[in-house]
Amino acid sequence: MIKIILMIDLAEVFAKEVVKGIMRYSQKYGPWSFCRMPLTYLERKGIEGVLKWAKDWGADGIIGKFEFESRPELFLEEGIAVISQDFKGLHKHVPNMTGNYLKAGSMGAEYFLARGYKNFAYYGFENIIYSRERAKGFEARLAEEGYNVYQYQHKKKNAPGEMWFYMPSALGQWLKSLPKPIALMAANDNLAIHITEACQLAGIRVPEEIAVLGVDNDETICNISAPPLSSIAQGAEKTGYEVAELLHYMIRYDLNDFHDIAVQPTQVITRNSTDIYATSDTLIGTALKYIHNNVEKNLKVDDVLKQVPLSRRSLEKRFHKVTGYPVYEYIFNLRIERFTKRLLETDDSIFEIAMDLGLNDSKNISRQFRQVMGCTPTEYRKKHLVNKKE
Numbered sequence: 001m002i003k004i005i006l007m008i009d010l011a012e013v014f015a016k017e018v019v020k021g022i023m024r025y026s027q028k029y030g031p032w033s034f035c036r037m038p039l040t041y042l043e044r045k046g047i048e049g050v051l052k053w054a055k056d057w058g059a060d061g062i063i064g065k066f067e068f069e070s071r072p073e074l075f076l077e078e079g080i081a082v083i084s085q086d087f088k089g090l091h092k093h094v095p096n097m098t099g100n101y102l103k104a105g106s107m108g109a110e111y112f113l114a115r116g117y118k119n120f121a122y123y124g125f126e127n128i129i130y131s132r133e134r135a136k137g138f139e140a141r142l143a144e145e146g147y148n149v150y151q152y153q154h155k156k157k158n159a160p161g162e163m164w165f166y167m168p169s170a171l172g173q174w175l176k177s178l179p180k181p182i183a184l185m186a187a188n189d190n191l192a193i194h195i196t197e198a199c200q201l202a203g204i205r206v207p208e209e210i211a212v213l214g215v216d217n218d219e220t221i222c223n224i225s226a227p228p229l230s231s232i233a234q235g236a237e238k239t240g241y242e243v244a245e246l247l248h249y250m251i252r253y254d255l256n257d258f259h260d261i262a263v264q265p266t267q268v269i270t271r272n273s274t275d276i277y278a279t280s281d282t283l284i285g286t287a288l289k290y291i292h293n294n295v296e297k298n299l300k301v302d303d304v305l306k307q308v309p310l311s312r313r314s315l316e317k318r319f320h321k322v323t324g325y326p327v328y329e330y331i332f333n334l335r336i337e338r339f340t341k342r343l344l345e346t347d348d349s350i351f352e353i354a355m356d357l358g359l360n361d362s363k364n365i366s367r368q369f370r371q372v373m374g375c376t377p378t379e380y381r382k383k384h385l386v387n388k389k390e
Contacts, residue, residue, distance in 0.1 A: 002030065002251060005054055007037040007064035008085055013189075013218035014236050014263075015085075018097070021240020022063070029248060039065060047071055054080055061247045066091070081250035083243055083261075089129050095250075095258035097243050101130050104232055104265040105137025105185070108213050111268045112183035113145060114330070116279040116288070116322045117211070119179045123171075123195060124187030126153040131187035134215065138185050145324075150178055171195075172202040180209040181278040189214035189221040189231055196225045196273060212273040215265070227272035232265050233344075235384040239263040266384050267341050283308045284322045287315065291327075295334050298358035301327045335359060336372045343381050350377045 006022075008015045026032040035057060042050050047070040054062060054075065061081035066072045073093035075082035084090075085097045112120065120142050124131035131153075139149045152174050175198055178184075186192035192214030199206050206212055206227055214222065217233035242261050250258055277288040290307045291299065304327055305312060319327050335357045342353045354365045366376045373380055 002032045002060045002248070003035070003058055004032055004247070005035045005037050005050075005057075005059050005062040005064070007039060007042065007050070007062060007066075009039055009065060010036070012216075013220070014216050014234065017234075017236035018240035018243065018263075021237040021242070022244040023240075024237070025241050025244035025248070035059070037064075042067065042070070047074060051075060051078060051080075054078075060251045063097070063243060063247065076255050079255065081247050081255055083247055083258075086129055090260065095246060096260045097239065097263075098260055099130055099133075099234070099263045100265060101133030102137035102140070104215055104234075105134040105139070106141040107137075107232055107265050107268065108134070108185040108215075109138050109141035111213065111274075112185070112211070113142075114323060114325075114333070115183070115211070115274070115277050116284070117181065117183040118147065118278070119150075119182040120147055121150040121152070121178055121182055121184040121210075122186075123152050123184060123191055124154070125191075128187070131191075134185070134187055150174075150182075169198065172198045175199060175204055175210065176202055178210070181211070181276075182209070183211045183213070183274075183278065185213045185215075187215065189216045189218045189229060192229050192231070192273075193221055193225045196227070196229065200226065207273050207276040211276060211278070213268070217269050222269075222271060225273065227275075230271045230274040231269050233267050233269050235264050235266050238385060264384065266344055267337070269341075279322045281318055281322055283310060284318050287319060287327075288323070291331055291334065295331060295338060296357050299331055301331070304331075332368075333372060336369060339369065339377070340373065340380065343377055344384055353377075 006019065010016055010019065037050070051074055055078060059080055062075055063083045063085065064072065065085045072082050072084050072091055076094065083095045083097055090096045090098060122135045122138050124135055126132065135151065142149055152171065171194065175195070184195060186195055192212050195210070195212050196206055199210055204210055212229060214229050214231040217231040222229040222231050239261060246258060246261060277285050279285050287304050287308055290304060301312070305315060308315065310318070316326060319330070323330055325333065338357055339353055339359070342348060350365065359365050369377050375383065
C-alpha cells in the first residue's frame with residue numbers, strides 16, 4: 001500500500017478541497033494510507049526531522065507546505081516523491097502546487113470594471129507569492145484601461161490570534177483616505193474580512209463606499225462577514241486530483257520527471273459585499289440593476305429601454321461610457337458568466353442551462369461560449385472539474 005504524508009494546513013478551505021481531490025484519486029487507484037503531519041512538526045524538527053520520520057514510517061511520498069528556505073529536494077535524494085505547496089516562492093528542484101495567481105487578479109479587475117468602477121485598491125502581503133502575483137494581475141489589467149491601484153501591502157504575517165483589525169489602526173486610516181466609491185480586491189477571504197471588519201469600525205459602508213472581493217470562496221468566512229463577501233472560486237479539488245496523479249507517477253516511474261501544477265480561478269461568486277454598481281449615472285445604475293436581476297430571462301435591449309426614460313441611442317452611449325460595453329454585449333457576457341457558474345455547480349446538461357439563461361440558439365451555444373471563454377462548455381467543465389463518476 002502506498003503511504004503518503006500530508007503536511008498541509010487543513011484549516012484552510014483551499015487545502016480541504018485539494019485533499020478531496022487527492023482522496024478521489026486514491027479511491028480510484030489506491031487504496032493509499034495517509035499520515036496527517038502538523039506544520040508545527042517542520043517548525044520544531046526542521047526538514048531533516050521530517051525526513052527521518054518519513055523514512056522510519058516508510059513513506060512513499062509527501063505533499064508539504066515547506067518553508068521557502070528549507071530543502072524539500074532531500075526527499076527525492078532518499079527516494080521519496082515530494083510535491084511542495086508554495087508559500088513565499090517556488091522551489092526549483094521539486095514540483096510545486098501553485099496557482100494561476102495573475103489570472104485571479106485579472107479576473108477581479110474584469111469583475112469590477114464591468115460594474116463601472118473608476119477607483120481601485122488592493123490589500124495583501126508583500127512577501128507571499130499568491131498575494132504578490134494577484135496584485136500584479138489586478139494592477140496590470142487595470143493599467144490597460146488607464147487606472148492606478150491604491151495598495152496596502154503588509155511586509156509580514158501578523159501573529160496568530162492577533163485582533164488588530166477590530167481596533168483603530170493604520171488600515172482603517174488608509175481605508176478612510178481612499179476615494180469613494182472604490183473597488184477593493186483582497187489577496188484571500190481571510191484578508192477580505194479584515195476589510196469589512198475595519199470598515200465597520202471606521203463607519204465606512206460596504207458596498208456603497210467600498211466594494212470588497214476576496215479569493216478562495218471559503219463559504220464559512222464569506223458568510224460570517226457583514227455583509228457577506230463576494231469571492232473568486234478556484235478549482236482546488238481538480239488540482240488535488242492532478243497532484244495525486246503526478247505523485248503516483250513519480251512513485252511508480254520516475255522521481256525526477258515532474259512539472260508544477262497550478263490551480264485555476266473559475267468564477268466570481270457574488271454576494272452582498274459587491275452587490276452594487278459604481279456610477280453617478282443613476283439611470284445606467286437602474287439599467288444595470290435590472291439586467292443583473294433579469295438576465296436569466298430572455299432579456300432584450302428593448303426590455304432595458306422600458307426601465308429608463310432614454311432613447312436607444314442615449315442609453316447605448318451612456319451605458320458604454322460606464323461599462324465599456326454595448327448593452328447587448330454586456331447582457332451576453334453576463335449570461336456566459338452565469339452559464340459558467342451553472343456548469344461548475346450543477347450536473348444540468350448544456351442544453352438545459354442554455355434554455356434557462358435565455359440562450360435560445362442552443363445550436364450555436366458552443367461557438368458563442370468559445371468566443372468569450374476560449375473553449376467549449378464541455379471542455380470548460382472537463383478543465384475545471386474532477387469527474388464525479390470516477
